[in-house]
Amino acid sequence: MSSTKLYLYTRFERFWHWAQAALIIALLVTGFEIHGSFVLLGFGSAVTVHNFCAWTWLVLYAFIVFWILTTGEWRHYVPTFVKMFEVMQYYASGIFKGEPHPVPKSERIKHNPLQRITYLGIVSVLVPFQIVTGFMYYLYNDWAAFGWAFTLSTIAILHTIGAFAMLVFSIVHIYMTTTGHHPFSHIKAMFTGYEELEPEK
Template identity: 75%
Template sequence: MTISKLYLYTRFERFWHWMQGMLILLLIVTGFEVHGVYRLLGFETAFAVHNLCAWAWLVLYAFIVFWIVTTGEWKHYVPTFSKMFEVIRYYTSGIFRGEAHPVPKSERVKHNPLQRITYLGIVSLLVPFQMVTGFIYYYYNRWPQFGWNWTLSTVAVLHTIGAFAFLVYLIVHVYMITTGHTLGSHLKAMFTGYENIAGGD
């Protein structure tokens, strides 16, 4: 088997990947503390850090969307069902038998069909949902001015559901990192920008 290097992830792409991951992790940790699950930083500090990270994430998210749209990276997120079932079969059984990935990475195809749908759903649905519920929650004292009649518990539950969805995604994402041709090859690629692509002999 031959291994070739392919430059797939730009500096900004790697920057926003790690920055967004750090912000989401901090938001989860501080968010659960604000909800009283445990005591780590103290309520006031956790609340302040949570809000700071939320604003930072909003700014970063705006830059990410702008970058994806203006650089043509959006093409890598267009959903497709071509070879979708082959990819699912690969991750559920083929990978454990040493089979080759049905959709190898290339400069033209960074993400397989399963990744495309997952990432598109996160960027276009889960992230906006979490941000909207978070900022509605944040401006609770101004609800009467806006004529909003929700209950605080409803918004809190919705925001918490979104947090659990992100937590599940992070766990799955960390597992998927280990599915390269070596245990750490995908992780290394998000530091160097170069993905090692396994080929035939």
């Protein structure tokens, strides 16, 4: 059996991946503290850190979108249903039987159909949803001047729902990183840039 390494993740891609991971964790921790789930930094400090991380992520998000659009990386996020059922079946049962992945990684196919539709949903729906509800939360004292008739509790609930969605995605994403031919092979790839493909039998 032989294995092949492919350079799939550029330095910037790896940078924004880990930067986003750190920001998401910080935002989740401080966000849940703001909601009174626990006490770690204190309410005031939690709000300050949360706002700083939110602005930082907004700037990073703008750079990520610009990079994806200008480098041609957007092609890896175009939804496709080709072999979607096979991929779902693989993660539901095939992976536990040692079956090969139905859509192996390559320079042309960095993400499988399930990853594509998930990542596209995160980038185009969930993150913008959190940005909009977060801004509305942040500008609460100016609502009267804008003529907004929302209630703070409504925006808080919507923003929290988005946070839970991001938490669920993060947990599933972490689990999925362990599904390579070695438990840490996918994580290693996001440090080195090289994805080690499954050995050819």
